[in-house]
Amino acid sequence: MEQAILNLQHLTKSFDGKKILDDLSIDIGRNEFVTLLGPSGCGKTTTLRIIGGFATPDEGKVIFEGKDITNLSPDKRHINTVFQKYSLFSHMSVGENIAFGLKLKKKSKSYIQDKIRYALKLVDLEGFEDRHPMSLSGGQQQRIAIARAIVNEPEVLLLDEPLGALDLKLRQDMQQELIKIKNELGITFIFVTHDQEEALTMSDRIIVMNQGLIQQVGTPVDIYNEPQNAFVADFIGESNIIDGVMPKDCLVEILGCPFPCVDTGFAPNENVDVVIRPEDMEFLEKGKGMMDGVVTSILFKGVHYEMKVQANGYEWLAHSTIAYHPGTEIGLYVKPENIQIMHKPVSAAQEVIKKNE
Structure with missing residues (x-):
């Protein structure tokens, strides 16, 4: 991380007696692309509103x-916000939309015109200054808001x-x-x-949040490959999360x-959470893997097949990338380095999200 431009120190915020942020601290570097990621109600938008000056923390x-x-106040900060x-x-x-803030600052007409041209060029909308927003597509309106x-x-x-x-296509663009x-x-x-997927694609660092607490901070690769608890593993991509014991x-x-596996530092016979990503499951002939199973379903996903296998x-x-049809008996194998071992959750915020919620 480059030199920090923003330090959030021990932020706490409650609404109607419910704690939305719980002693949250983050350092954000200059020129970083940082993503606050988490389920609805985890506190990420409240954090953003506090940074922008639209809300005040109870503490911190x-x-x-x-x-x-x-x-x-928001207008006194060198911080701007683009909303959904x-x-x-x-x-x-x-x-006129782009110039609105500059007019409030009483900038000269020539300065404002130069800025409008620069901003429209930056968002690939040169020549649109006389159009009206409602005549534009959602993606074009988004870019005008950014401009x-x-x-x-x-x-x-x-x-x-x-x-x-x-x-989806416009979102990816x-x-x-x-x-x-x-x-x-x-x-x-x-x-x-x-x-x-959006967070993994765009970020320098991801801050995973749940119930007002930070669960993990790291690069997209770190967050995906080395989740620190079952919540992060479950929330970032698909996972097999199984109870295990470390003899x-x-x-x-x-x-x-x-x-x-390659993990160390656990107590003898400690109960743990085990995470194995679907892409790390390898198919072998029956009897040649770590356990035998039967394929129960298959879906074609474009770049790969997604299968469910009943085993133990x-x-x-x-x-x-190879299709194994329902009823096929196979052996399952996982390389030691692809098995992630984690301590059991110590709080409700680290629990796996129920898929039907």
Whole structure:
């Protein structure tokens, strides 16, 4: 992480007696793309609102470039926000929307025109200044909202689920667009989403949250490959999460079968959570794996097949580029380095999310 531009120190916030943020502390680096990721109600949007000045914490401080801005109004911060609902003024042209903040700051007409042209070029909408927002597509409106934010030259840009209303293809295009804009501007982006793929695709660092607490902070690769608890493993991508026992270092017993692993530092016979990603399940001939199973279902996912395999009383999720049809008897194998061992949850916030919630 580069030098921190923003320090959130011990933030606590409650609404109607319910604690939304619980002693939350984060350091965010200059020029970073940081994503706050978690389920609805985890506190990520509240955190963003506190950073932007739209909410005040019950306890804690927001430090920006070494100065306490906790009680500073939004217009006094070098921070701008792009919301999911773009909040464009329908009675104004695109150019007037982009110029709105600059006019409030009483900038000259020539300065404003230069900024409008620059911002529209940056978001690939040159020549749109006289159009009206309601005549534009959702993706174009999104880019106008970003243009309106960046002309004010913020040092931090906050994005509150800005892609949530877009269809899949447009959403993917905008993900690449945002990365390009961030790199060209060289400013800090703080992005809120509950979409795991979006977070993995765009972020320098991901902050996984649940019930007002930070569960893990790390790069997308770290978060995906080395989840710190069952909640993170379950929330980031698909996983087989199974109860296990560690008889000794580098050996875990799963469903009565011994599996070599690479993890150490657990107490003898400690109960643990075991995470195995579907893509790490390998299919062998029956009798040649760590356990035998029967394929119960198969779905074609484009780049791979998704299969369910019943083995030792557990229904495993497995991915393969080779189709194994229901009824096929196979052996299952997992390389030691692909087995993640974690301590059992110590709080409700670390529990696996129920899939039907």
